[in-house]
Amino acid sequence: MRSATSLDDALRILRDERRTPVAGATDLYVALNFGTLEQKRFLDIWAVEELRGISERGDMLVLGALATYTSLIRSPLVARRLPMLVEAARQVGGVQIQNRGTVGGNIANGSPAGDSLPVLAAADAVVVLRSVDGERRVLLTQYYTGYRATVMRPDELIVAIEVPPVEGKQWFRKVGTRAAQAISKIVMAGVRSSHPRIAFGSVAPTVVRVSRTERVLASTGDIDEGAGVLAEEIAPIDDIRSTAEYRLRVATNLLRRFWAETS
Amino acid sequence: MAAVGSSVARKDGIGKATGGAKYADDITFPGMLFGRTIRSTIPRGRIRSIELDFDRTGFTIVDYRDVPGKNAVDLMSQDQPFLVEREVRHMAEPILLLAHEDREKLAAARVKIEYEEDTPLFDPEKSEQVFKSIDIVKGDVVAALARADVIVEGTYRTGHQEHIYIEPNGVIAVPEDGGVAIHGSVQCPFYVLKALRCLLGSAHPNVRVIQTETGGGFGGKEEYPSMIAGHAVLLALKSGRPVKIIYDRVEDMIATTKRHPAIVRHRTGLTRDGRLVAMDIDVLFDGGAYVTLSPTVLSRGCIHAAGPYRCDDTRIQGRAVFTNTPPNGAFRGFGAPQTEFAVEVHMERIAEQLGIDPVELRRINALRPGDRTATGQILRDDCSAHMVLEAAVKRTDFARKREQYKGTNRTIGLSLFFHGAGFTGAGERNLKSKARLELTPNGVRIATGSTEIGQGTRTMHAQIVTDALGIPYEDVEVAQPDTSKVADSGPTVASRTCMVVGKILEECAHELKEKLGGLSPAEYYVRNGPLTVERMYEPPDWIQWDDNTYLGDAYATYGWGCDVVELELDPDTYEARPVKVTAVQEFGRPIHPALARGQIEGGTAQGLGYALLERVVMRNGAMANSTLTNYTIPTTLDMPEMDVVMLENPYPGGPFGAKGLGELPMDGPAPAVVNALRHMGLDVREIPATPELIAGCRTIA
Known part of the structure; x- marks a missing residue:
């Protein structure tokens, strides 16, 4: 484990050595405890203060990669611009996890059940990646290439998430295995506007935007038709937490609830 | 004011609230090794070969051939081995034990086991091997069904349930005086003692079991601790050093008992x-x-x-x-x-x-x-x-x-x-549970094998003795269960610790009070020295039970x-x-x-x-x-x-x-x-x- 105290420092280390960045370590410690952690070399970026802030730049809401769930919950800016992210952050783990877990970490970990990911996908959020060679921006929906696989290079670091203005009513629902301290069996975020934007977690190897469903809802406004398309568009699986059948049925129920509550 | 019926301070309260209470994993002994259990990875079959794929320096390795007595957990039937000899009957069944002073080396040791696999049986409705069958017949159900106006039928199913005591199973075996002591998170120290005597046979007569502070049981530490204690003892006797085995949560959930579906x-x-x-x-x-x-x-x-x-x-x-x-x-x-x-x-x-x-x-x-x-x-x-x-x-x-x-x-x-x-039925009569009260310089000590596992044994027993004896609650202490020092009050199970063991203690207190002859415990102790009262449980005499019918x-x-x-x-x-x-x-x-x-x-x-x-x-x-x-x-x-x-x-x-x-x-x-x-x-x-x-x-x- 090495520690970086500045962003430049971190990027130089990542250029020279293969290391896995670690922030709150809330996912990493779980893997370590189970003996399933493959990586051996780490870079602790927790002290890189410049990655911590939440701000507005132009019309973008900028979330530093190290913004914790607690800071998202407490931020008036996030509450005003992206209330569904506050809702998602509140439902992550317990207070200890909320204090340590970061939005950048949630993206980097890439679990399809990550609670913040549908929110960011529905908000058309952009992941800002930086290396010593420069910076690039990738839409979150194009960031994942498969189960826990991403476009990020080993020398890059997630430095921020940029969220453009979100027009329309925001909606979020997490369905966990119990009322708190739970992993999502299905999680949905939606934005109701002339072109609705809808994303699901835990129904595919990555977080997904259901673009066919969105298009049908945008063009017809018919929720029955939308629910029918959704059932064809997602193909969840059985696992130790739930079943494909349940996930499919609840996904369409959530879509209908979203539509009814945001009309 | 009477102690019984009021919510007095818990005897174990301060220790637990301040972190002073010592659980098995808080305790270390000089020269202590850590133990690890190598388990089966198939549900049914036979072991073909075992290959130790690590540098054995500093390791103690135990298999079934190291058992000095009988390789069987002495419970209702002696069918369960402490260590598999050849036939594997379930996943996570213990096969081999390793101990080392370095936990990382212990965790890194690789053992390759090859099996001949058989088709496992998972559906109880298809099982033809019956452990126990019971028929309770009162009257004539067939005739009664025939004359009923209405018949309602139904089938109901319940699943496994895991105990999730907050402290996983864990023990430390410590060689001492030609024998061995077990310190561990157990509900029933005398069950463990019985199992160890069978495991060790006559070669090791001196065995004792001491209950450490226990973070919950719910039945999950009724019979299982005999297994983990046996493992620690085998490693301790072979290495000649104290051996601690503490399961992590995954091992505890995979390997130990659950509620019957x-x-x-x-x-x-x-x-x-x-x-x-x-x-x-x-x-x-x-x-x-x-x-x-x-x-x-x-x-x-x-x-x-x-x-x-x-x-x-x-x-x-x-x-x-x-x-x-x-x-x-x-x-x-x-x-x-x-x-x-x-x-x-x-x-x-x-x-x-x-x-x-x-x-x-x-x-x-x-x-x-x-x-x-x-x-x-x-x-x-x-x-x-x-x-x-x-x-x-x-x-x-x-x-x-x-x-x-x-x-x-x-x-x-x-x-x-x-x-x-x-x-x-006749269980309490057959158990012949005993409880003991010992005079101390300041009051009395309760000496039973009943364990405090979070449910309040120490406090509630002390309340009963307090009122039956008429002394202050503070003057009643409760001994840590150590099978060499306390009376065998039977297992801490079956909702019996208050009703049955509490009753014996109440009677002990009455007898002690009579013997004190009006003196306080302290006064009596100064004049006459130690005094002990021990009594056996007498179930109500009207209990009639036929184990056959x-x-x-x-x-x-x-x-x-x-x-x-x-x-x-x-x-x-x-x-x-x-x-x-x-x-x-x-x-x-x-x-x-x-x-x-x-x-x-x-x-x-x-x-x-x-x-x-x-x-x-x-x-x-x-x-x-x-x-x-x-x-x-x-x-x-x-x-x-x-x-x-x-x-x-x-x-x-x-x-x-x-x-x-x-x-x-x-x-x-x-x-x-x-x-x-x-x-x-x-x-x-x-x-x-x-x-x-x-x-x-x-x-x-």
Whole structure:
């Protein structure tokens, strides 16, 4: 484990050595405890203060990669611009996890059940990646290439998430295995506007935007038709937490609830 | 002021609150090694070869050939080996033991085991190997069914349940004086002692077992600690050094016991106006791969299978069978939560089919003093089925709410239940439990093998002795259970620690008081030196029990309960969320009201988890969701408002009128939840009633 105290420092280390960045370590410690952690070399970026802030730049809401769930919950800016992210952050783990877990970490970990990911996908959020060679921006929906696989290079670091203005009513629902301290069996975020934007977690190897469903809802406004398309568009699986059948049925129920509550 | 009946400070409170209490993993000994268990990775087959693929420097390695006595856990049957010799019967079965002083080296050691695999048997209904069968026959059920107006049938299923004590299983074996001492997280030190004597044989006569502070048991540390203690002892004797084995959560969940899954079938005859005329009940328990305690779990399950109801013609047939899964074992309620779930859901279905109000159906049939139970026991005045039912119905305004919630997302349901306290039948007589009081320079010391596992043993025993002796509560101390120093008061199980061991202590205190002749303990000690009083338990003389026919007085007394659960169903996610539970329970008299309330609250929470959340996913005979993330017990946010009502109906044979309480609260929540769901039109006959199950469940026309 090495520690970086500045962003430049971190990027130089990542250029020279293969290391896995670690922030709150809330996912990493779980893997370590189970003996399933493959990586051996780490870079602790927790002290890189410049990655911590939440701000507005132009019309973008900028979330530093190290913004914790607690800071998202407490931020008036996030509450005003992206209330569904506050809702998602509140439902992550317990207070200890909320204090340590970061939005950048949630993206980097890439679990399809990550609670913040549908929110960011529905908000058309952009992941800002930086290396010593420069910076690039990738839409979150194009960031994942498969189960826990991403476009990020080993020398890059997630430095921020940029969220453009979100027009329309925001909606979020997490369905966990119990009322708190739970992993999502299905999680949905939606934005109701002339072109609705809808994303699901835990129904595919990555977080997904259901673009066919969105298009049908945008063009017809018919929720029955939308629910029918959704059932064809997602193909969840059985696992130790739930079943494909349940996930499919609840996904369409959530879509209908979203539509009814945001009309 | 009397200690009994008031919520005095816990004897173990300060230590636990300040972190001073020492649990097994807090304790180290000089030169101590850490132990690790190498386990089977197939559910059934034979070992072909074992290859140690690591540098053996500093390792102690033990296999079955290192057993000096008998390679069998001495429980009801000696069929379970401490270490597999050749034949593997379940996943995670112990094969080899390793010890090393460096935990990382220990964890890194690789052992390759090759097997010849056989086809495993996982379905108890297909098992032909019966560990125990029980037939309880009262009257003539066939004739009674033939003359019944109505017959209602049903099959009910319950799943595994994991104990989730907060402290996993763990022990330390320490060689001493030509023998060995075990320090560990155990419920029953004398069970461990018995098992170690069998394991070690005559070569090692000096064995003792000391209970360390224990973070919960719930039955999960009743029989299992014999296994882990045996392993630590084998490593300690071979290495000549202390050896600590502490399971992590995953190993604890994969390898140790769980509640028996059950399939219970009812065929019930009734008159048109709702009187029970015949109950024909078939109980099937999945015992897992070895006998362990399955016969007695089945016994208690069968005795409670007809519920707290009167029916002259009853037949209860039970079987506990073999499957290739880790052995199932003791768990709070000990078979009764399974069978009482079945009968209570069945009663609700009967009410529905007869068009009778479910409360009225229970009023018609619930046991009263003078009635005979399924085993033919004539109940005495301490039978309170009607008392708890009426109190619960009134307190919750049940009838009005039931009507009011119709057609909404809210619903209400209840369950009526009972639980026998102490060992079954002649069990307490055969146990010959003893308890001891020893004078100290300042007061008295309680010296029993009864363990404090969070439930309040030390405090409650001290209260009983305080009042029986008439000395200050502070002057009563409680010895740490050490089998070489305390009396064998029997296992800390079966809701017997207050009622049975507490009773012996009360009698010890009376005898001691007489011997003190008016002096205080301190005065007596100064004048005459030490004094010890030891007595043996005398069960009530009227208890008659026939172990062959299973007829007679199954238990000296019973606790009674009625749970009312109100819940809301989420129409989008099918999550059933309890919003209020009213638990009305009668258990003689609470010795310590706060602790008693805690038992009811905790047992009710555990019961709600059993009903709704706690699903053990078995894959190829092993628990696939063996983490606290994926095996979900209720959090505070899952728990509803709880209204606990403690009613009193003293039992003359218990200390200060107390009956057993520990298990009773576990029996009621699951059927109350499912009966509430039924009132909403959901035909649930199985637990856990997860959202997935509810989503796919048939609705009642």
